[in-house]
Amino acid sequence: MVENLLLGFTVVFQPLPMMALLFGVTVGLIVGALPGLNDNITLAVLIPITFGMDPHVGMMILVGIYCAACYGGSIPAILLKIPGTASSIVTTLDGYPMTLKGEAGKALGIATTSSVFGGLMSSLVLMFIAPFLAHQALKFGPPEYFALTILGISTVAGMAGKSLLKNLIAGVIGLFIAMIGMSPQTGFPRFYFGNNYLLEGIPFVPMLIGLFGITSILELAEHIVKEKDIKHILPKVTRILPTKKMIKRLLPTWITSGTIGNVIGIIPGAGMLMAIYLSYDVAQRRNKDKEFGTGVPEGIASAEAANNAVVASSMVPLLSLGIPGNSASALFIGALMIQGLRPGPSLFVDHPTIAYSIIVGFFVANLFMGPLGILVSKFLATYILRIPRQILSGVIVALCATGAFAISNSIFNVWIMIIFGIIGFVFNKLNIPHSPLILTMVLGTMMERNYLQSMVLSKGSWSIFMQRPLSAVLLLMSLFFFATPFISKLLKKPIITDDIDLNN
Amino acid sequence: MKKILVVLLIGLMVFSVGCTNSAPEEVAEQEADTAVFPENDLKIIVPFDPGGGVDVTCRIIASLAPDALDDKSIIVENVPGGGGVIGQTAGAQADPDGYTVLAYTSSVISNPMTKETVYTHESFAPVAMYCFDPDVLIVPADSPFNTVQELIDYAKENEVTLTTPGNASAHHIAGMILEDKTGVKFSYIHNDGAAMQIAQIMGGHVDCGLMTLGEAVSQIQEGSLKSLGIMSDERAADLPDLQTFQEQGLDIMYGAWRGLAVPVDTPDDRVEALGEIFEKIIDNDQFKTKMAEAGIPMIYRGPEEFKAYVDQQAENLKIILPKITANQ
Structure with missing residues (x-):
């Protein structure tokens, strides 16, 4: 074990793989930070370039991109309220308010350190306990996945926001969107209006680009028209690295969020969004004294530690079982296959230098990500906010449209982006939050598929969800998650009326 | 002002998309008539x-x-x-x-x-x-079944769940062909790809599954999955011990x-x-x-x-x- 890891280190610490890793991290950071472009597109574009390379070098580029893109997405999320990648949706909730308060540097620093912490934690998991955990993840069958999606959706109730009702409205709309497309079990097309582009449902990434990128540009346009002049928020970016006191304060959040990210990452198909929403929800519960959504450091820390913890741990099922945990790690399968390598346990036996250099690569990439991220953040925070908003927004629209188009080379996705840009704008006018919609839309499809599969397994009986211990525990947890916001509201109410009575 | 802005934004989008799209088409049109x-x-x-x-x-x-x-x-x-x-x-x-x-x-x-x-x-x-890429019938490594016939015999008396990568996918069709030839009925569990299928079989959540040889060959070789038969006319070079469906008396060639x-x-x-x-x-x-x-x-x-x-x-x-x- 240790010998093999040392072997991995000796491979990675050669000049070429090292440069490749550094290159990958840099590219990942930039691509992640550009709204509209994400890690999947970049990996897909760069995989053919790795053909001709030595697999040790080629893999390092891909590892670097995968690691850094997820973190890079937090930079525009914090500075502009536009998540660069889906993984930083939750980061906008507290990141952007901090920028408005003039604490952009502090927010970026928290995002960087949290990401590095989460990333290192999961690369250690990948190094030392991957095979064991991968086999635990196999205990997840359809009923467990169903219960897990319910747990994810139950966080809607506790999500930061002023109105519980509006959270629920957004959540229900998300579930409705998830119904569009073919039924996962019968293949029957629903709400697709004869349009084949909708057979697989509303494409997620273009929708996201619209909800965030286009919505914020529309808001800015409205602003310009109304006020003719935009005041610049020019934060002083003096110190990016968090103070010792702050690190001490965030450490518990990092550990819980990193753990949640690792657990979710290992379960194939559970996904990064589930991890960030769950850990944000947990962080909120653990810090009842702070008002999340107004620029709370723990809010950023929870999301960023969780999403980077998913990165390396999503490679656990791929390397241990040959099953890709998400779409990015599925791209690694393609890259390995083209090199004539088959992912799975045999990779460790047949090509140990490649298998272990990938694992070590994740660890080292996270080390690169820290200093490099601080450099890039500092640069962007100082200059991006100085660019006149009118010009910046034009660039962002171009990037968004390119990104939406590039996902499947289709103009249809650009329409989806525009439509959801308008929907997002209307939502903002009505003060309906976006995040519940995104969460339920993603989990809705998964929930339906696994519900229907469970019903086939149990011949139509709901008892299967309670008979299987893991799913029963997850369902009870979701009941708790869902009910507590309501109960605490009920408990609060009498106190308020008492106050009024006293005043009278 | 508002209108101009909207027109500008839309124009920019169309332009950025147009850029990526038009080049190859134009080139193709020009070249269509040349002899080489x-x-x-x-x-x-x-x-x-x-x-x-x-x-x-x-x-x-x-x-x-x-x-x-x-x-x-x-x-x-x-x-x-x-x-x-x-x-x-x-x-x-x-x-x-x-x-x-x-x-x-x-x-x-x-x-x-x-x-x-x-x-x-x-x-x-x-x-x-x-x-x-021929279809293989896969069961968990610790499954009691060792031949296609054993599974079919069991399926005649009991419910057997079979995982596919999607409704009406090639492998769902392979399952229907198998039903057609043997008279059994499977309970299908439809997924959206081979990854989830393999996880479900490895975890023992389903009885069997159909996918291509290429998708499962490493796991079969490692012993984390067991295959009962391959739907091709001859055995696969990678798995010389795996019998074809034909050898087991079922004339199915599919993949x-x-x-x-x-x-x-x-x-x-x-x-x-x-x-x-x-x-x-x-x-x-x-x-x-x-x-x-x-x-x-x-x-x-x-x-x-x-x-x-x-x-x-x-x-x-x-x-x-x-x-x-x-x-x-």
């Missing part, structure tokens, strides 16, 4: 996401193209969506000049039968088939096939020229080694042979598919 073929790069439309089997094999072909194409390249373009329908539509509607080639796979036959499409498999002129095709209106000489180009690539030793290393079984069929094969497959499907749609 190909004068320019070719494009393969892959109607699936990057990283999958079809994408990987097309990219292997593309990587060997410069040798066979006089230093011109093949560009792989992923146009996923609608279970392949979006990319297949793009392939059918491409200029019939031979420059746009579709990754032509089993679903070109089944999609028009199960969904509303503007094309059928006859909208294409097959150019070359390079892969036949996923992959090839390349152009719109049916493409001039015959272009189809012929493409046939020769791809034969050269597929016949290349480098291609064979790369496919073997990746665990993807290969085969070669030229334009006419391939067309006959596809027509035969379509005939077979016409009998089986109505049963699936009837269940909706």
Whole structure:
């Protein structure tokens, strides 16, 4: 074990793989930070370039991109309220308010350190306990996945926001969107209006680009028209690295969020969004004294530690079982296959230098990500906010449209982006939050598929969800998650009326 | 002001999209009339996401193209969506000049039968088939079943769950063929890809599953999955102990096939020229080694042979598919 890891280190610490890793991290950071472009597109574009390379070098580029893109997405999320990648949706909730308060540097620093912490934690998991955990993840069958999606959706109730009702409205709309497309079990097309582009449902990434990128540009346009002049928020970016006191304060959040990210990452198909929403929800519960959504450091820390913890741990099922945990790690399968390598346990036996250099690569990439991220953040925070908003927004629209188009080379996705840009704008006018919609839309499809599969397994009986211990525990947890916001509201109410009575 | 801004924004979007789209088309139009073929790069439309089997094999072909194409390249373009329908539509509607080639796979036959499409498999002129990946029947490593017959016998008395990568997918169809030949009924669990199928079988959540040999070969070799039979006419080189369905008394030969095709209106000489180009690539030793290393079984069929094969497959499907749609 240790010998093999040392072997991995000796491979990675050669000049070429090292440069490749550094290159990958840099590219990942930039691509992640550009709204509209994400890690999947970049990996897909760069995989053919790795053909001709030595697999040790080629893999390092891909590892670097995968690691850094997820973190890079937090930079525009914090500075502009536009998540660069889906993984930083939750980061906008507290990141952007901090920028408005003039604490952009502090927010970026928290995002960087949290990401590095989460990333290192999961690369250690990948190094030392991957095979064991991968086999635990196999205990997840359809009923467990169903219960897990319910747990994810139950966080809607506790999500930061002023109105519980509006959270629920957004959540229900998300579930409705998830119904569009073919039924996962019968293949029957629903709400697709004869349009084949909708057979697989509303494409997620273009929708996201619209909800965030286009919505914020529309808001800015409205602003310009109304006020003719935009005041610049020019934060002083003096110190990016968090103070010792702050690190001490965030450490518990990092550990819980990193753990949640690792657990979710290992379960194939559970996904990064589930991890960030769950850990944000947990962080909120653990810090009842702070008002999340107004620029709370723990809010950023929870999301960023969780999403980077998913990165390396999503490679656990791929390397241990040959099953890709998400779409990015599925791209690694393609890259390995083209090199004539088959992912799975045999990779460790047949090509140990490649298998272990990938694992070590994740660890080292996270080390690169820290200093490099601080450099890039500092640069962007100082200059991006100085660019006149009118010009910046034009660039962002171009990037968004390119990104939406590039996902499947289709103009249809650009329409989806525009439509959801308008929907997002209307939502903002009505003060309906976006995040519940995104969460339920993603989990809705998964929930339906696994519900229907469970019903086939149990011949139509709901008892299967309670008979299987893991799913029963997850369902009870979701009941708790869902009910507590309501109960605490009920408990609060009498106190308020008492106050009024006293005043009278 | 407001209006100008909106027009500007939309203009910018259209412009940015237009930039990426227009260049190859213009080039293709210019070159369509010239005598030398190909004068320019070719494009393969892959109607699936990057990283999958079809994408990987097309990219292997593309990587060997410069040798066979006089230093011109093949560009792989992923146009996923609608279970392949979006990319297949793009392939059918491409200029019939031979420059746009579709990754032509089993679903070109089944999609028009199960969904509303503007094309059928006859909208294409097959150019070359390079892969036949037979279906394997997979069970968990600790499953009590060791032969197809044992599983079938059990299924006659009990409910057996079978995982597929999707309703009306090639492997769902393979399951229906097996039902047809043996008279049993499976309870299908439909997923959206092989990854989840493998996880469900390994975790023991289902009784069995159908997928291609290429998708499961590493796990079978390692012993984390067990295979009961392979739907091909001879045993696989990678798994010499695995009996075929035929050997076990069931005459089923079925699997996923992959090839390349152009719109049916493409001039015959272009189809012929493409046939020769791809034969050269597929016949290349480098291609064979790369496919073997990746665990993807290969085969070669030229334009006419391939067309006959596809027509035969379509005939077979016409009998089986109505049963699936009837269940909706």
